[in-house]
Amino acid sequence: MSTFPISIPRPTNPTGVWNWITTIDHKKIGIMYGITAFILFISGGIEATLMRIQLAGPELDIVSAAIYNQLFTMHGTTMIFLAIMPLGAAFFNFLIPLQIGARDVAFPRLNAFSYWTFLAGALMLKLSWIGGATDAGWFGYAPLTSIDQNPGTGIDFWIISLQILGIASLAAAFNFIVTIINLRAPGMTWMRLPLFTWMSFITAILLVLAFPIITVALIELTLDRYFAFNFFSVANGGSVVLWQHLFWVFGHPEVYILILPAMGIVSEVLPVFSKKPLFGYATVVLAGAIIAFMGWMVWSHHMFTVGLGPVANSVFTITTMLIAVPTGIKVFNWIGTIWGGSIKLNTPMLFSLGFIAMFLIGGLSGVMHAVSAHDAQQQDTYFVPAHIHYVLFGGAIMAIMSGIYYWFPKYSGKMFNEREGKLHFWLMIIGQNLTFFPMHFVGLDGMPRRIYTYAEGMGWDLWNGISTLGVFILIAGFLVMINNLGRHWRNGPIAPADPWDARTLEWSIPSPPPEYNFKEIPIVKALDDWWITKQENPEKVASIDEGSVGYSDGNHGIHMPQASYWPLVVSVGILIAAYGVVFNNFIMPWFLAGIGLIISFIGVYSWSLEPVNDPDESSSH
């Protein structure tokens, strides 16, 4: 029973929809994150496809200017906040407790809250297509976002959705920081942490420090729009460049938030399929930390053409060039990992190798941007989306694909079809290069970005056409993937605990892991402890699968945290309040917002007074 102010019994469904809705199990939450994010990724892909069809030739009329501008704004916002970040969160959720030898995260209910709040933000943003979505670009420069320029609700939905997503991200970040610091198994020192967990930890710290800044920027914009404040009001002396500074001080660390988990995944996959440890583990960790630190000092490279002056531009040129160094270190260390190894070119490995190849290109075009004198020509042309998509699509997404295949046996308990996996890889890498490499060309050929059409005779037709063609190859690849993983999750061959002969703790437990993860919390003696254990005691592998029937196997007397309704209640309250802010004159001024806030308040109160476990409850369901 939870107590004051509302007493309701706690949820006890062992299986079924309600079990998933009220779950606080990190593995289930991770799966929900992953599936939701993947669906949202597809929606962002549809937005991109429509854009590319419109741009396949000059002066086409497939979509109107107004729709196109909404498409590119929603595509960017979706991919960053609703696809890559939550896909990362899916991995954090599923893997971190397994990798550090814990039974769950530090705050299981907070974890569920993160997911439901993320879903609320996602719904709010995607549903804004109805009635006109935001169309001011994913970085929403003032004064295009002002109430004069943009009186509709599209911008308001964008603002509020981002705030909600911020809450979800912050909650998750706090959770993982405490989990990684405090719940490591005995012997799991910092320098024995799996690389993925390390990168996740650094990412979480970046989130905690960076998000509040965009929160402030969005609050200021909201006050301008709703109450005629003057933050970005040119007529009253406000500076629109202030928005850019605030946004990019958040925005640049944000791109490292996007890429560090991906780098973490690659750092896990490469050693396993080279049968060698990660080359220079400590260096790779340090490089990640340095990237995160230096990421705070480069933000104005997004503003090289705004008129900050040559002195400021010079400073940011230097800092931006320097951040290439730790990034390069990682690439070299990855190559050092596979060098001299016994490489197995299966699907996860192909994607991780593809990551290196594509990210290298994106990194080099990034250095070209850093050459700020020429960036005056590159900025706001297609050269920038070329760079972005090489690091985020050929980079982050490819790494995430690697992770999705690599950990598939662990979270689904089944094996996928290897041939189809390879097909997906080849379609993706060919599609990626066909779609995005030509963007370098048209960008340097003078084609600005964010234009819904272009004139005939500019010479951009051929490469735009090829770029659009590439999109369909990418689509084919994703269809192959969905078919492969969808079929096999249901009916694939049963996966053993450690199909890849891997190195980290999550492979020492059944596939999928039981609710309590580890029957006995392991004592860690070294980095890659599982690998070393196997070398010394090969028979350990065979004994893992005894007694595993999947997630709902029951607790076997191990004390697990109980499910709860309150995280969901608070998320629902936030969603209602958010709609109440946008529709603030519904029935009465601020009526809906008030209701939502009250519901959240009750939820928070009840949650804080609810014990982690009821004192009289027995530990198995």
Added chain:
Amino acid sequence: MTKTPKRIKIFGQIVLSIGMILGLSACYPSHSQSTFDPNGPVAAAQLEIFWWILIGASIVFVLVEGILIYSIFKFSGKSETYIPKQVHGNHKLEITWTLLPAIILVIIAIPTIDTLFYAASPPKHALEQHTLEVIGHQWWFEFRYPNPYENTKEIVTANEVYIPVGYPISINLESVDVIHSFWVPKLAGKVDMVPSEGNSMWFQANEPGEYFGQCAEYCGTSHANMRFKVIAVPEPEYVAWLQYQASSAIESTDPLALEGKNVFKSAGCSGCHSINSTINKGSVGRIGPNLTHVASRRHLAAGVLMNSKNGGPVNDFYLQNNLREWISDPESIKPGNIMSAQAAVYTNSDRKLTEHEISALVGYLTSLK
């Protein structure tokens, strides 16, 4: 077991050939907004630093991708039971590949910063009279020469501006609404036009020509339709153009034009569009482009409609067609444009222009050479 070297060779050759074809196909100096065809010192300096980084990046690319692909081929296909040597790192190697990139980057930074300062301020010999003011509007460019030569009045025009060949032009950038960006790729990199700040830049055209420009900061619905031309001509021709722009509008006696002049007022056009005139004081509107010499412009609607066949001299047939198209349905040419959104003849169905009124207007505007 390593793969046969022959396969690596063939693979490498294919990649290299593709790379070279790709590389060469990227540069199209003849394209109107190509950044590979600098026609002035600023664009040239900026391109030069780019060649350096492009070469550097290509070398790094070939090296690193090469080692990556090589190691994939060399170290795959081994037996399942083979456990390679468990190497944990190599300090010497790691220090090398930390310091080397850092040094290369510092080397590149120096000429980069040099070029930044070069491009930021006009040379000392730039003349006051060659100061150009560019004001961004949604979605057109207003050009002004505030002091074109001593004791002359300010020149105002839109979307097309002449500059003298061989002289540095100081440019002051403003915006009346949102952030735009002034970009003529063949003359210089872009600088943003920020409503709350004034920015400045400079460029110079080394040769006569028509240089295409386009707004390069997303500024709303018709950002894609905000284009302009910088036309560089020898100095005498430039002076002639200035004088011409300074002169009042031609007062045509053609009856259709005269009728059109009345429609221009009665339909409310003069509320936003300025036409200098010696007979009447002329319109004082400044919200829309100045139309005093609109019939001499090579394009209409900010670079969207071409008043000639393939960029030749202005042809009245094309001009009239474009004017008619634009006045009849501006929204179809420039979605979101302010004229469609605010002018009574478009917002109020009672005041919609008749075909005859449109013809009269076209006649009038065509006379404004």
Added chain:
Amino acid sequence: MSQTHTPIHGEEETTSTGLNHRKMLMWAFLGSDCMFFGALIATYLVYQGKSLVGPYPIDVFDIPVTSVSTFVLLMSSMSMVLAYAALTKGNMKVFRIWMASTAIMGATFIGFQIYEFSSFSNHHVHIDCMNQSHELTAYEQELYDSGCKDGVDHIDSDSGLKPKTNLFGTTFYTLTGIHGAHVSLGVIWLLSILLLSFKKGVITPEKNLDVDLAALYWHFVDIVWIVIFTVIYLFGVFPGF
């Protein structure tokens, strides 16, 4: 050897660092709240001196009054410390007294804020064109220059400072308003703990984490105010900053 029973409750379980989960969470949260206020203060500083019209800080700030409210907030931190100390010593009655006084002082601070906001927005300027009894501020000088001519003998100006008046109004009200919201939430939290403390077994000398966490939050909010008071108020009116 490995363990079979690892309870995962925040309070009882052994953590890798020995630090409590929820305490660490509070510190992480305060870190992000730091960045939050930092961005707000940065916005204020960027716009300092850039308002196009008055009133300006020197016209509306009443340092003596704000000093009193600052003192009250500072003292509330002290009473928070005393509350926690009393709890750990087992003196529940004294604990409740100090908790109540912390909440009351917090509420008093909010009262001062409300008074301040309303007096700023109703700020009124009276200028006697013939003779000035005091040296005019920059803003008053503006009013004088534009108003005192052609025989006008006095000016009465409704010079209320509102968020939409100028950049100073916008940034000042946002920053201090959000700080005030933090204080208000804190007061609600403290009162909740106070009420709960009457329920047996909820707050005890051993189960003092909730009070510890609330205290951390409270001190943070106080420190933020010290920064605001110094940077916005004091630096705003004393020349040379």
